[in-house]
Amino acid sequence: MKEDKVTVRHLPLSEATYCILLxxxxxxxxxxxxxxxxxxxxxxxxxxxxxxYGALTTLEKEKLISLFDEVDRRKRYALTEKxxxxxxxxxxxxxxxxxxxxxILGHRPPLAKGKxxxxxxx
Numbered sequence: 001m002k003e004d005k006v007t008v009r010h011l012p013l014s015e016a017t018y019c020i021l022l023x024x025x026x027x028x029x030x031x032x033x034x035x036x037x038x039x040x041x042x043x044x045x046x047x048x049x050x051x052x053y054g055a056l057t058t059l060e061k062e063k064l065i066s067l068f069d070e071v072d073r074r075k076r077y078a079l080t081e082k083x084x085x086x087x088x089x090x091x092x093x094x095x096x097x098x099x100x101x102x103x104i105l106g107h108r109p110p111l112a113k114g115k116x117x118x119x120x121x122x
Contacts, residue, residue: 010062013090016047020055021087027068027078030056059083 013021023036030052038046047055056077059065064083068076079087101107 007086007089010064010086011090011093013086015045016051017055017059018087018090019045019047020052020059021064021079021083021090024065024077024079024083027076029074029076031074032076 019037019041020033023033023040028036030049034047034049034052056065060067060077063080064086065077066080068078070076
């Protein structure tokens with residue numbers, strides 16, 4: 001995986017930053033981001049307001065997100081092309097690490113229901 005200097009500077013992403021960027025696959029306001037991350041992670045990841053709004057400020061300065069619109073004092077943010085690229089690179093990096101762990105530990109993904117993967121089961 002070869003990245004340019006700009007990409008490398010941003011990686012690895014913190015868990016909170018990664019989740020915020022994922023949530024912004026569609027424009028959302030701050031509270032919506034917190035709700036989406038908590039709901040999609042089934043409560044495993046919760047981002048507090050202090051963490052969220054600090055991260056949004058930083059991500060906007062770094063041009064990974066931009067202000068999409070503002071309605072009734074609610075600012076909605078969206079990923080920029082740069083942000084999408086950073087997110088894609090981080091997803092690939094995390095996938096590589098997970099695959100490496102599976103390889104080293106000898107784990108294999110579960111077979112689809114009804115499939116035996118060529119192994120006799122009788």
